[in-house]
Structures are given as structure tokens and as C-alpha cells.
Amino acid sequence: MTMSKTGILKSSLSKKYVMAFTGLFLCIFLVGHLIGNVQLFSTGPEGQAAFNSYAEFMTSNPLIKLMSYLTYASVLFHVVDGFVLTIKNRKARPVNYVVEKGNLNSSWASRNMALLGTILLVFIVTHMQHFWWTMHFGDIIMVDGVKDLHTVVMDFFNPTVNRLAAVMTGLYVFAMISMGFHLNHGFQSAFQSLGLNHPKYTPMIQFVGKAFSVIVPAGFASLPIYLFLIQS
Amino acid sequence: MNITLKVWRQKGPSSVGAMETHQMTEVSGDMSFLEMMDVLNDRLVREGKEPFAFDHDCREGICGTCSMFINGEAHGPGRNVTTCQLHMRSFKDGETIHVEPWRSAAFPIIKDLTVDRSSFDRIIQAGGYVSVNTSGATQDANSIPIPKHDADEAFDSATCIGCGACVATCKNSSAMLFVSAKVSQLSLLPQGKAESNERVLRMVDQMDLEGFGNCTNTGACEVECPKGISLTNIARMNREFLSSNLTSK
Numbered sequence: 001m002t003m004s005k006t007g008i009l010k011s012s013l014s015k016k017y018v019m020a021f022t023g024l025f026l027c028i029f030l031v032g033h034l035i036g037n038v039q040l041f042s043t044g045p046e047g048q049a050a051f052n053s054y055a056e057f058m059t060s061n062p063l064i065k066l067m068s069y070l071t072y073a074s075v076l077f078h079v080v081d082g083f084v085l086t087i088k089n090r091k092a093r094p095v096n097y098v099v100e101k102g103n104l105n106s107s108w109a110s111r112n113m114a115l116l117g118t119i120l121l122v123f124i125v126t127h128m129q130h131f132w133w134t135m136h137f138g139d140i141i142m143v144d145g146v147k148d149l150h151t152v153v154m155d156f157f158n159p160t161v162n163r164l165a166a167v168m169t170g171l172y173v174f175a176m177i178s179m180g181f182h183l184n185h186g187f188q189s190a191f192q193s194l195g196l197n198h199p200k201y202t203p204m205i206q207f208v209g210k211a212f213s214v215i216v217p218a219g220f221a222s223l224p225i226y227l228f229l230i231q232s
Numbered sequence: 233m234n235i236t237l238k239v240w241r242q243k244g245p246s247s248v249g250a251m252e253t254h255q256m257t258e259v260s261g262d263m264s265f266l267e268m269m270d271v272l273n274d275r276l277v278r279e280g281k282e283p284f285a286f287d288h289d290c291r292e293g294i295c296g297t298c299s300m301f302i303n304g305e306a307h308g309p310g311r312n313v314t315t316c317q318l319h320m321r322s323f324k325d326g327e328t329i330h331v332e333p334w335r336s337a338a339f340p341i342i343k344d345l346t347v348d349r350s351s352f353d354r355i356i357q358a359g360g361y362v363s364v365n366t367s368g369a370t371q372d373a374n375s376i377p378i379p380k381h382d383a384d385e386a387f388d389s390a391t392c393i394g395c396g397a398c399v400a401t402c403k404n405s406s407a408m409l410f411v412s413a414k415v416s417q418l419s420l421l422p423q424g425k426a427e428s429n430e431r432v433l434r435m436v437d438q439m440d441l442e443g444f445g446n447c448t449n450t451g452a453c454e455v456e457c458p459k460g461i462s463l464t465n466i467a468r469m470n471r472e473f474l475s476s477n478l479t480s481k
């Protein structure tokens with residue numbers, strides 16, 4: 001039997017499997033992250049204690065550590081692979097059409113995954129700088145023997161403490177809307193890339209994908225809005 | 233009706249092209265798009281000018297050669313039609329119509345609106361066949377039982393006419409719809425199943441070598457395909473490619 005001449009890893013289809021696997025893994029990560037964030041709606045001292053010990057657990061548990069390394073790897077592969085694919089796709093049409101009406105045959109999100117992804121990348125980097133970096137390496141106050149990440153988050157979206165709180169809340173919401181569009185196409189697209197298309201299940205996957213792309217980003221965006229409003 | 237035409241003019245493969253404007257008067261709504269182009273070319277020839285080169289053959293939607301990108305869409309505004317099946321009544325009086333060739337690195341322009349689609353032929357040569365003797369002593373096809381549903385699905389895939397509209401319309405110039413239709417029409421039937429593992433690997437390899445882009449599942453191809461070839465073919469090929477790679481020795 002012939003092996004694929006270009007090799008499985010170099011083939012265009014394999015690059016798509018990588019996109020799909022890493023993308024779906026990141027969707028699972030989002031659910032986990034959102035469950036953590038929801039606890040921040042409890043802004044009082046009990047909420048503070050509960051969230052800080054949760055954050056402590058998340059940075060020390062070995063199983064969670066493994067998951068976090070898988071998440072970093074997924075982001076890395078997803079981003080690099082996404083850029084490689086996008087560059088190849090641009091090269092496949094050296095001269096553009098004078099008139100092109102993509103909106104008549106496809107969704108805006110499906111045609112702008114790289115743009116939406118780039119917005120997400122900028123968000124991920126700055127987001128990690130604000131919270132992940134502070135948690136791991138920044139000067140952070142200890143309360144009851146654990147790092148007080150709760151107060152870091154509260155203050156970040158508090159206009160009386162952070163004068164950029166309004167801008168940050170706005171940018172956060174913008175990034176979540178971008179994520180919504182990325183997932184609106186991406187979730188169901190990943191199943192198609194993996195060859196999982198079936199008349200019985202595909203409508204279900206599409207429905208779940210649309211719901212996921214609204215509920216998850218809305219869940220994330222609601223927290224900074226809430227914190228900003230109650231602290232204004 | 234009166235129409236303003238803007239048509240792509242390009243001398244040869246390496247020349248720089250540009251849109252050229254022509255006024256069309258007394259265009260009948262019952263004309264096909266190609267007939268309207270014939271009228272334009274006839275006039276250009278009589279004026280001693282160069283007619284526009286464009287591909288066409290059957291003029292009844294079965295050969296797949298007519299390849300025009302009209303007003304931003306492959307084969308123009310109609311659904312499930314080729315350019316030869318598109319009628320001028322699909323346009324409004326006084327409308328400006330842009331006519332361009334298929335644009336893809338894998339479909340180099342030969343002249344004006346004609347492109348070289350031999351990359352599709354090479355993909356078929358790489359594996360889009362069944363290795364049986366056709367000496368005349370072949371078994372009667374009807375002696376192999378095939379479920380009606382499979383036969384119908386294979387037939388649907390086989391209606392692909394290799395026009396390249398899927399590539400032309402795809403923002404990535406991906407040939408996935410064409411290749412997956414050709415993979416499916418064979419692998420869905422027992423006669424083609426025997427070689428399905430090798431076939432998908434070879435055809436995907438050739439597709440990559442030809443410089444087509446990668447599928448982003450926008451679904452534009454399915455909408456613009458004159459034969460309504462379904463995206464389920466692409467999923468089937470993704471599946472077959474993965475399992476063939478994992479099981480090949």
C-alpha cells in the first residue's frame with residue numbers, strides 16, 4: 001500500500017485535524033475557565049476566600065497542571081497552524097477578484113477566522129499578562145496564606161482603583177464578541193474537519209455550536225460588566 | 233434590455249489583465265449568458281477587434297467548461313446552474329455586469345476568461361479510477377447487490393462535472409468539494425471500495441501538489457456548485473484520509 005507521499009503531517013488535511021483537535025480542546029478549556037470565573041460574582045469576603053483557595057488549587061494540583069500544559073500546547077499549535085494555513089490560502093489566489101460577493105454564499109465569521117483568531121491572540125497575551133503573570137510572578141498580596149487574586153480582579157475592573165477599568169471592560173467585551181463569532185463558525189467546523197458529519201447528528205452539533213458560541217462568550221463578558229457596574 | 237459589461241481582458245498567462253467596458257443594447261432576457269457574449273464577440277470581430285476568449289462546449293450544463301465569475305459569483309447569480317444555463321432575465325435593465333475568469337494559482341489564466349484546469353485532470357489520473365479490465369468480459373454491474381441509498385449517494389457525487397466553480401468561489405481556492413465528490417462516487421460502491429484507501433491518499437497528495445488552498449468549511453462551494461454537490465462528501469474524504477493514513481503500511 002502507498003503511504004501518503006507528502007506524509008500525514010504535511011498534508012493539508014492533517015493540518016485541518018490539528019486545527020480541529022486543538023480548537024475543540026480549547027472549547028473544553030473555556031468551559032473550565034468559565035466555571036472558575038462564575039465564582040467571582042461573589043464579591044464579598046466569603047467569595048474572596050473561596051475564590052482564592054480555588055485559584056491556589058488550580059495552580060498546584062498536578063492534574064490541573066497537566067491540563068494547563070495541554071492548553072498552552074493547544075494554543076501554540078492552533079496559532080502556528082492557523083497562520084501557516086492562512087498564508088497558504090492567500091498564496092492559492094495570487095490575483096484577487098475585482099468583484100467578489102462572499103456574503104451571498106458563506107457566513108462572515110467563516111471567511112474571517114484568521115482575523116478573529118488574531119484578535120483572540122492579542123486578547124490571550126494581554127489577559128495572561130494581567131492575571132496569569134500577576135498570579136505567578138507579580139507582587140501579589142497574601143491573604144490567609146494564599147495569593148489574593150480575587151482582589152486583583154476586583155480592582156482591575158474597578159474605575160476608582162484602575163483608571164483604565166472602563167476601557168478594559170470594553171476591550172474584554174469586544175474580545176468576547178470576537179470569540180463568539182470565532183466559535184459560531186469554528187465549533188461545528190471542527191466536526192466537519194474531523195469527518196464527523198451525519199444527517200442525524202450534524203444538526204444537533206450545529207445547534208450546540210451556535211448555543212455554545214453565544215452562552216460561553218456572554219458568560220465571560222458578563223463578569224467584567226457586572227464588576228465594573230457595581231464598583232462604579 | 234441595456235447592459236454595461238466589464239470583462240476581463242488578458243493577453244496571455246503572464247500578462248497583466250484589466251477590466252474592459254462594453255455597452256450592450258437590445259439584450260433579450262431569453263438569451264443565455266454565453267449567447268450574450270457571442271453577440272459581443274460577433275460585434276468585436278466585425279469591428280476588426282479581438283473577441284474575448286471564453287470556454288464553452290455543450291451549452292446545456294453537462295460538460296462543465298463554461299467558467300465565468302459573474303458579478304462576484306461563480307456562474308453568476310443563479311443557483312444550481314452553469315453559465316450556459318444562466319439567462320439574461322436574471323439581470324436588471326441598465327445593470328453593470330462584471331465578468332472575470334476563475335482565479336486560482338492552480339487554474340492559471342490562458343487568455344481572457346479561459347483558464348487551464350488540467351490540475352483537475354492530474355488529480356483524477358492520480359487515483360480517480362477503478363482498476364478493472366474493460367476487455368468486454370466484465371461482470372454485469374447489476375449482479376452486485378448495492379443498497380438503493382448507497383447507489384443514490386454515489387450517483388449524486390458522480391454528477392460533479394469538474395467545472396471548478398467550487399475552487400473559483402472558495403476564498404482559499406480549495407478543491408475539496410471536487411476531489412471529495414470524485415473520491416466518494418467510487419468509495420461508496422463495492423467496485424470502487426477495494427482501492428479506496430490508496431485512492432484518497434493519492435488524490436489528496438496530488439491536490440496539495442497542485443497548489444490548491446485548504447478548506448475552512450465556509451460552505452461557499454456547496455452553494456455555488458451547479459450540481460449541488462454536498463459538503464458531506466468533504467467530511468467523508470476527511471474520514472477516509474485519516475483512516476487510510478492510520479492503517480496504511
Ligand code: HEM
Nearest residue numbers: 019020023026027082113114117118121186189190193448
Ligand atoms: C479561545 C481560544 C480559541 C478557540 C476555542 C478556538 C477554536 C477554534 C475552532 C473550534 C476552530 C475550527 C477548526 C476547524 O475548522 O477545523 C478554529 C479555527 C481557527 N482558529 Fe481558532 N480558536 C481559538 C483561538 C485562536 C487563535 C488565538 C487563533 C490565531 C491567531 C486562531 C486562529 C484560527 C484560524 C485561522 C482558524 C481557521 C483554520 C481553518 O479552518 O483552516 N484561533 N478555532
Ligand code: SF4
Nearest residue numbers: 392393395396398457
Ligand atoms: S463539485 Fe460542483 S463546483 Fe466543484 S467541480 Fe464538481 S460540479 Fe463543479
Ligand code: FES
Nearest residue numbers: 289291296298316
Ligand atoms: S458549456 Fe457545458 S456546462 Fe456550460
